[in-house]
Amino acid sequence: RVFNLGPKAVGEPLLTTGGASVGVLDQRKVTDYLDADRQLRDQIIAAFGVPPAKLGIIESGNIGGGTAEGQDKTFRVNTIIPIANLILEKLNFHLLMRGFGIADWHLEFAEIDFRDSKVVEEIRQIRLNSGAYTVNRWRAEIGEPPIDGGDDAILLDRQGPVFWADMATMSKATIAYRTAPLTAAGVNGYVPGVPDAELDPAPDPVAPVPDGRPQPQGPEDKPGLAGDAAQGEPPEELWDELYRQCLNEALARM
Template structure:
């Protein structure tokens, strides 16, 4: 089949097959004409040792800096909290369409996800992949096949994996070489490669950890300096003026005695003792506050690179001890940081595992949803839906796990003072119109009765003439309590108009002199 003929057809597998038969013209950044492989990984990753050293540096930064560790794990835990589940492509999320019976290949996929390997479950595998993505910029999953059927899924150690690609970036396989010299070769279908975003594209991704190496390094140096300061007992910076006749050996001996007797946590508060005319003067007190301020500044830069708001990274900001901007930060975190990363992972899984592995159409993998909202917010939304008629009482009770009650399937409209069944809303509307007619309108409009109360009572006794086409015999089917309320509204309207007429007459009558 030709390329044009394949592109005219609908099935995506034909398009993928046709595109696989053509060669692109462009070249990938960092790949020489000879391509990349086990012994040459391109610019910045010249060989196995260079690439492994670069990735180990990022691993050490992730482990040593608590804010990098906190940011990565906040993202990973949020994305994978609901696990990995299958979902119907046509599901709108509104519950208005019944989900069809799951095909056999979808059930086979779910069985594999339930037991993806002998050691890890699918949530642990996904957490490992996303951590690798955020630390190294690439994640590799090993897909084990038996014939044409995937049967297991494992994490692969990113620093020891080397893609094999030509100058155009087309990957033809993967090689793993461990620190012990162990070597394994993989076909392209046996490895799911998930790269992070990269400015100049290429085979490898650029991780947030690599982008944050400067503030991470500054934070580590500042934290290490603070560690040494407190290990020495946070001593003041002093200047000692020795006597002019003191020998160099005596100066060195005094310095050694000072370090032994005055430095360290055991010597905190011990005075500096001199004799022979030496003079000690404090130059500046220890600036602990400045060190803490510097650490906080680098912390904020690290969290910003990862896209983690302070509240999600475990930082309690001044002025936000209560609710503050917690919900806004949480929503920003989920929409701007977690969702895009989750889609990168899901796109690869759906292509390699769902479409290519299990030949599934119409279904996809997604991360399960977790309701992160405050319980009061959730209950307020439920109550609002019940009051405006979007939900029935039984739908509400089903939402909170309670059994249905008789009459709970009728939707109601609740305002500040009244409760009306939605099936009686036409009756309520007509009553409100009649109750709000101003005096004198009937005289100007012959179609309006001059006595609204009598008009309403008369209309209650017979079906509607203009409204029944759309709403049925609303008044005829209205319950007795509704008729009584409507009649009372009409009588109240007449009484109000009588009062207004008396007040108007009183205003026109001149006051006695």
């Protein structure tokens, strides 16, 4: 008798021929046997083009194994699509061309989305926040009726939602907000994003004198510079007055 394994081996003598002996397998050999078994398993599933994750073989931390979604795409591209194309080729030739004489149409299999529902909703949420989707388009995909105002695309960031139709105004306001400290300090001569008509005209570098003749001003003819009439560092009271004047002018422009 052969294949006396498991419960069937109870009470059955084990007969050998040719002087063979039976002994307990060494513990070190058990590991080698299991490694060889896994290697043979991988060779079999590789021959059929099936990734480990499709058979429920989850190997965490395996470098190069990829995620379950990546293995699913590999399975579709390398295994399913080639077989599907072989079947479609026969159907198109025998059914369309020979059967009905149709040469300008061809059959295709519908693509089924097997992605996780959470992944699909997260992708929709990203598209909605970036303005690629509208609320009504999202609701149409999940079978819900449209709502009022749902056809307007928005951009959702940390500061809140903004309609894409107002993006030009939002851009100008952002530039004005970023440059407000420089404007208050008198570095900028204007406030970005605000029409020029609302600002005071910039002072003319060549100002007229009482007799009507323009008097040029040198680049060093400023308080505290070499061309200043004070010739040297102005007093502290003058610096306070200049700072107050620049601040008032900047606030008036804003």
